[in-house]
Amino acid sequence: MEWANQLCENRQFGSKMTDSKYFTTTKKGEIFELKAELNSDKKEKKKEAVKKVIASMTVGKDVSALFPDVVNCMQTDNLELKKLVYLYLMNYAKSQPDMAIMAVNTFVKDCEDANPLIRALAVRTMGCIRVDKITEYLCEPLRKCLKDEDPYVRKTAAVCVAKLHDINAQLVEDQGFLDTLKDLISDSNPMVVANAVAALSEIAESHPNSNLLDLNPQSINKLLTALNECTEWGQIFILDCLANYTPRDDRESQSICERVTPRLSHANSAVVLSAVKVLMKFMEMLPKDLDYYSTLLKKLAPPLVTLLSAEPELQYVALRNINLIVQKRPEILKHEMKVFFVKYNDPIYVKLEKLDIMIRLASQANIAQVLAELKEYATEVDVDFVRKAVRAIGRCAIKVEQSAERCVSTLLDLIQTKVNYVVQEAIVVIKDIFRKYPNKYESVIATLCENLDSLDEPEARAAMIWIVGEYAERIDNADELLESFLEGFHDESTQVQLQLLTAIVKLFLKKPTETQELVQQVLSLATQDSDNPDLRDRGYIYWRLLSTDPVAAKEVVLAEKPLISEETDLIEPTLLEELICHIGTLASVYHKPPSAFVEGSRGVMHKRLPARTGSGESTESPDVGTAAGGSAPEAAPSIIPSQGDLLGDLLNLDMAPPTTSGPPPPTTGMQMGGMDLLGGGLDSLMGDESEPLGGDIGGSPAMGAGFGAAPAVMPASLNAPVGGGLGDLFDLGGVGMPMGAYIPPKIVWLPAMKAKGLEISGTFARRAGVIQMELILTNKAMSVMTDFAIQFNRNSFGLAPAGPLQVLTPLGPNQTIEVSLPLSTVGPVMKMDPLNNLQVAVKNNIDVFYFSCQYPISMLFVEDGKMERQVFLATWKDIPNDNESQFQIKDCHLNSDAASSKLQGSNIFTIAKRTVEGQDMLYMSIKLSNGIWVLAELRVQAGNSNYTISLKCRAPEVSQCVFQCYEAVLKN
């Protein structure tokens, strides 16, 4: 058979064309020549010229000067030429808005053309022209196209609504396009349905609270029918949309699952993964004893395995997702270990992911095979891969007790190879093995000590020091070994310094006679010569402990350590739930919530898995909105707070044993309000933003669970008394629709007089958990301003720009630009007066300017600031009365419910309400971004427009600012 026939034909076809010549014209005066050619009478010449223009455009040359000439070529019956002109228009219309109007007429005319291909082309291109003046003219043609008789035009128009919405959302709403779009979901043509679903889903994402995608059993049924008939891409749009739906009960859930499962055999991996997402989500609602449940579990495994025979890039996406699925439901793939064995030719990114999954699947049944494989991998070439393989051996030892002995001997073999990075990695994992099986494998210490000199990585050095300190009594020359590290104390990383301090204290407690000098030395190094607060604090604690009560010191420092658990680096359960809802998407590839990498309001909405409910019961829909999602932390019973603790333990316990057996000194501050303003701030900084500090030792228990800015992270103490919390959470859902956060009006911060013509006005806002500084820059000078940059002085809450100031285009005279600058709270801290004062420096090509402004403290109120009732009570009693301050708010005419819902918009959460003699008492909690809690009692008397408010906080300095916020929020 001649399979290659067609290929040859195509080659000939290709060689006839010689468009590449357009890429090579780089003469001077080129634009001029092109202009002449564009205005030529000959059609062929015109077309050639447009091609040249497009080629120049592609390689990044500016050909915008030719705008009028190119647009003149638009009126043509040559479809190819028309498409080229449209392509040009899409690129340059924005820079030439006035001229772009010239094109409107042609668009309007083309939308009436007899040929549906031309009608669709016009409507498709129209939407890509982002010029405000034009958009209005396009509404009528679009409206017609949405009702066109030809499905090809309708499906194109559906997408065009999304485009228009991106340019001018208000216009789309006013013109009623959203309703027309909704109608298209019932269209007879499956592709129109699919595109309408895609467009609606996208629009709905930027309006998290709207009921745009009104999914109900009828519309779901329509989607499921279209699913069978539309293109592979359409199936993906529909499945991704289905995943946002929450079925009413387990029966509906099962029937949807039944209709989705056939998609698992689709050749397109994305269809398969999206189907897996729907099934994983809806499966949550099925009772586990149901036969169908186990059938479904069995059906999921083969398609997941098949994904591994796709191209490597898709394999990578699949593996990242399988990693999540294995953590959520290990039973699905437990028998499929072999398919994750690494192939010699796999790209490195596939290898690393496979290895990760292998460890997760390792069990007593397959451990022999896994170990043999891992040993094989440890001899490969790629350093990262080898390291991970070595680490994996250690993890196997911890996970499967029966294999521990073999793992240890394998590790010893590897240490004998003397390959530097293998040895270091092996020592790090052996330390964990010691933690898991104390007093079992200490015989290997001698071998480890032989390699002391070759360790140059902090983690390995710290691990080795820990081992020496922990087993000081069995190592004859422990003091010499530790002393040798002490020489370069200040050059070591913090991790090593902390570890060395602890190890020497341990040594001293074990052999006090010979090591007194050593301990003196390290304590003075840590407390006097170091500017690292963690190190200093720990040094002082030890010092005092040792000097006041050596017996107690011994009990604390040498206390028995809790065992480490077997699973490390599990994804925190709430995050895992969210990621399961994002299977197939970038979030699942990065293992981060969308809010961590998507700008603006899109994707900030947190998705959750549905709760299990029987028929008849109703479930809270997961997409009700941000505020509700944020304020009702994890009612689902499947989340076990203790696991977070364990995780925290694992990450810092094993590196800092003494601090964990007693109450850990550096962490006490963060739990409730902080001892003082700055201390509290610093500690919670570490808890909330653990990523950059992840390797450090002195962190807080929440550190392990922390994940960038993941809002799911709660201090461990909050999760502890969950007891009756469930009920509370739900009855509060009825408080009312939360309104948006209060945003003060913009005021001028920097008058043009003072800044050589640059005027800056602005305000602050908190949008979907992100603090933003919204600036308007106006150039009132004669010359162009460029190179803008911004910097903050140290301030009370560590506010700092989270990114550069995005002023991309130069600011011309009399031009104004609106910029919003996301802020983080991880900057350096210094107490300011007033507390909410912020000093800002703005630089441009002319000079540097300074101004100061005050931000409403309400933008620091975080979304998880809702306290448990019991905790609230206890805390209220616990805070001394001296810290209470009372204020009056005058002339406020809201009733207590309205006030409460208004306040909730700014993350001031009502915990409880009590009515005594016609007076409503609202109890509220607020959490600041640095972990300080503020408790409030608001008294509202019917018929009296004056409110009384009492604030209690461990850092009373903030009360005044908080009161100002109450006033601002309630009166606006």
Add this chain to the structure above:
Amino acid sequence: MIGGLFIYNHKGEVLISRVYRDDIGRNAVDAFRVNVIHARQQVRSPVTNIARTSFFHVKRSNIWLAAVTKQNVNAAMVFEFLYKMCDVMTAYFGKISEENIKNNFVLIYELLDEILDFGYPQNSETGALKTFITQTGIKSQSKEEQSQITSQVTGQIGWRREGIKYRRNELFLDVLESVNLLMSPQGQVLSAHVSGRVVMKSYLSGMPECKFGMNDKIVIDKQGKGGGNGCQSIAIDDCTFHQCVRLSKFDAERSISFIPPDGECELMRYRTTKDIILPFRVIPLVREVGRTKLEVKVVIKSNFKPSLLAQKIEVRIPTPLNTSGVQVICMKGKAKYKASENAIVWKIKRMAGMKESQISAEIELLPTNDKKKWARPPISMNFEVPFAPSGLKVRYLKVFEPKLNYSDHDVIKWVRYIGRSGIYETRC
């Protein structure tokens, strides 16, 4: 959704740049070049995040295709789309190379405009696209033709147009399998699987309804009789189908029914792991004689019917980096030491079933002071055999075309089985 799509040559010069979303600026083009194409290190991931912008890339020969986005897109879909895009381009102008892309840039822009709208993939079946994106200038289509095009592009059967006629109705089925093996030095099978494809090339008139049957264990067992007709059934772990196959019908009755696209298509992909016929067995023996010499002996045994012939057999025996000289003796075929590939390559043109052949080599090594041991990469094998190692057999392919008057018997059908080596490795 996809915010933009760029194509670069190996130097990082941009050949095609199409931006779909406003949030993607021209600087994204440069960001990818600087951070990925010109990166010093080997690429560690096909997805890269640079300044909150995500880049997905695939490489075809030395051409980079990159999709860019700022949103939380469906990552699997983006890669599927990039592959599809490569398929479409190949179908239009052959190999994806810098020259071909430059030669066809207008066509590529036209295609990109059609198959990606505001970053949403649209119908990308080449069959349908070729009806209206032609690059041969405008054809003045009649009204009927126009609406036929649009209904095909958006219709339920987007992959086939109406009114196809052939004088001779003919179809070809190829069962193409690749057999993968990882074996320990002791001859223990660590993992083995077959991934197979059923490729169909059809020249059928009208809108033919087809039904495909094979010796799937589940179907045979359901029919109950089994065994009597001597047809061995096989257990299929999993299979996926071309979008023309009615998946709900397969899910319910396990029958494979469809209206095929005209010409060639990949009807089905499948995977089996049970009862695989491993066509070859490799028995390695490596002995280190002192620090400067290695002795290698490799025996291969063919394991299939003596009447069948395997072809294009190639055994690749890796050698250490510090090899200075190699002497090879083989009973059959030709063997050569290729220094540039660090391997001894042994080629045999043909070999019948149930035979055995052997090669022995002496490898001289330069003394080195490298502490790290040689990693001993596995011995790999390539071959082609005229049967399906999974045991899959086509039982029938019935064609019904109710409107035209030809019946199943009038269709000429051809079936061919080819088994190839996938990753077929034995550790030594």
